[in-house]
Amino acid sequence: MNLDETRKQIDGVDKQIIELLEERMKLVQEVIAYKKENNLPVLDNSRENIVLEKTRERVENPIFADSIVATFQDIMKNSRNFQEIELEQ
Ligand SMILES: C=C(O[C@@H]1C=C(C(=O)O)C=C[C@H]1O)C(=O)O
Numbered sequence: 001m002n003l004d005e006t007r008k009q010i011d012g013v014d015k016q017i018i019e020l021l022e023e024r025m026k027l028v029q030e031v032i033a034y035k036k037e038n039n040l041p042v043l044d045n046s047r048e049n050i051v052l053e054k055t056r057e058r059v060e061n062p063i064f065a066d067s068i069v070a071t072f073q074d075i076m077k078n079s080r081n082f083q084e085i086e087l088e089q
Pocket residue numbers: 028031042043044045047048051075076079080
């Protein structure tokens with residue numbers, strides 16, 4: 001295993017993750033605009049549970065499942081933090 005080469009590959013994957021997270025956050029902006037208009041709360045527990053269940057099902061290698069589900073919990077926590085800040089504007 002070549003450390004520099006493997007880290008270059010990680011950098012490439014990180015670049016893709018960042019692009020996808022930015023795309024996700026743009027959609028979250030649409031959700032918060034809708035919630036603002038319709039007076040809906042930021043937190044939707046049932047939706048978050050569905051996202052987490054789907055995430056667990058989609059992970060191919062079970063040894064990664066807990067880490068990836070935890071990552072999605074963080075993604076949604078930060079998505080909610082962003083929405084709370086947007087609501088204050
Ligand atoms: C984006 C939403 O707001 C919150 C954040 C979610 C997310 O980032 O996926 C899911 C549910 C909500 O708690 C939503 O309601 O869809």
